[in-house]
Amino acid sequence: MALLSEDDIERIARKRAGAKLGWYVHATIFVVVNLGMFAFAYFGFARRPWSMAPVLGWGAGLVLHGISVFILANGTPLRARLLQRERERLQRLQREQQDSASGR
Structure with a gap:
């Protein structure tokens, strides 16, 4: 791996800090909204039964978000290969633009 400037x-x-902060905000909103939904269902006028479907669905999304931020973003081999390919593609496009601008 090349040295980074x-x-x-x-x-x-x-x-990375932005991605982690985004997950923390996501988790906080998840907790607040689901506590509000539970309180409304339990203490509300209709006193309707509490449904776990929103918690499970949104919770699965929160878990996947966490995996992408805390596990996959830390430099897995797949991510490193994709990053290298993208870097090479951008460098190639930049060279082509420079060549066409210089008239080659």
Whole structure:
């Protein structure tokens, strides 16, 4: 793996911190909304039975979001290969644009 410049390190750190913060916000909203739904169902005027379907569905999404942020984003081999391919593609496009601008 090539050494990263200070700018690259800063960019990657900001991106990862943003992704983690996004998950924490997602988890907080999940808890608040589902507590509100439970309270409304239990203490509301209609006193309708509590349904676990929203909690299970949204909880599955929260788990998948967490896996993508905390497990997959930390540099799995698949992610590294995809990142390298994308980097090479962008470099190739940049070279082609430079060549066409210079008249080659």
